[in-house]
Amino acid sequence: MQAALVLMSRAPIPGETKTRLGSHLKDKECADLHQAFLKDMNSKLLNLQKVNPGVDLYLSFTPADSSSLFAEIIDDKFNRIPQRGKGLGAKMYNAFFDAYQKSNLPVLITGSDLPLLNIEILTEALAGLKERDLVIGPSSDGGYYLIGMKKPEKFIFDFKKWGNNSVLERTVREARKYDLKCHFLPEVNDIDTFKELLQLRSEIIKAKKDFNYLKNTKIIIEEIFKY
Numbered sequence: 001m002q003a004a005l006v007l008m009s010r011a012p013i014p015g016e017t018k019t020r021l022g023s024h025l026k027d028k029e030c031a032d033l034h035q036a037f038l039k040d041m042n043s044k045l046l047n048l049q050k051v052n053p054g055v056d057l058y059l060s061f062t063p064a065d066s067s068s069l070f071a072e073i074i075d076d077k078f079n080r081i082p083q084r085g086k087g088l089g090a091k092m093y094n095a096f097f098d099a100y101q102k103s104n105l106p107v108l109i110t111g112s113d114l115p116l117l118n119i120e121i122l123t124e125a126l127a128g129l130k131e132r133d134l135v136i137g138p139s140s141d142g143g144y145y146l147i148g149m150k151k152p153e154k155f156i157f158d159f160k161k162w163g164n165n166s167v168l169e170r171t172v173r174e175a176r177k178y179d180l181k182c183h184f185l186p187e188v189n190d191i192d193t194f195k196e197l198l199q200l201r202s203e204i205i206k207a208k209k210d211f212n213y214l215k216n217t218k219i220i221i222e223e224i225f226k227y
Helices: 018-021 027-049 088-103 119-131 167-177 192-205 215-224
Strands: 004-012 055-062 079-082 107-111 136-138 142-150 181-185
Touching: 004 027, 004 088, 004 119, 018 167, 018 181, 018 192, 027 055, 027 119, 027 215, 055 088, 079 088, 088 107, 107 119, 119 181, 119 192, 136 167, 142 167, 167 181, 192 215
Parallel strands: 004 055, 004 107, 055 079, 136 181
Antiparallel strands: 107 142, 136 142
C-alpha cells in the first residue's frame, strides 16, 4: 500500500532528551541512547520501504534549526519536516498535514523512542489503513505509539491536555463520534524510565539478529551497563 510514514523526534541533544532517565543516566548517555534508537529505527524503516516501495518516509523534527544534527543519523531518503505548533497535539496534526500535502497519501505517524516497534507491526499498520479509516497502536500508559489516517482530521488531535492516561480513550471516542472505523495494533511501549530500560536490555539479550535487530541500541546499553 502507498502511504507516508512520519517519524517524529526531537534532536538527541544532551540535557534535552530522555530526561526521565536522568535519575540513573548522565545527560550524554540519555542523548546517546536516543541517537541509537533513531539509528535503529532508521534501519527498520528503510527495510520496510524495501518490501513496501510505495511507502514515503518523513522525519518530523524539533528544534526547527536542528536538521543538521540528524544528517548522520537519519538517511536522506527521509523527507525533512520541521515540527510546527504549540503542544503535542498541534505538532502531530501539523506533521500529519504537511506529509499529506507533500505526498497526497494516507499518513502514519510514530515516535522515535520505540525500539521494540518491529517491521511486522508496521506492515500490519499499512494493511489496516487500507481497510479502515484509522489505525492506532495502543501503549500501556493509556496513550498510543502510532496513529494513521487516510486524510488529516484535526479533531483527532484537538485535546487540551496530552500526556495523561486518557488520550487513547478520548481519541477512540472522537473517532466513533465521526463514524471512523478503527484498526488496533499490538501494544508497544516507549522507553522513558529506567525500569523500562532494564526491560529493554533483557529483550535485547535474547533477541535474534534479523531486520528488527537493535544493533546500535545494544552497543549503547552495553556501554551504559558495563560497570
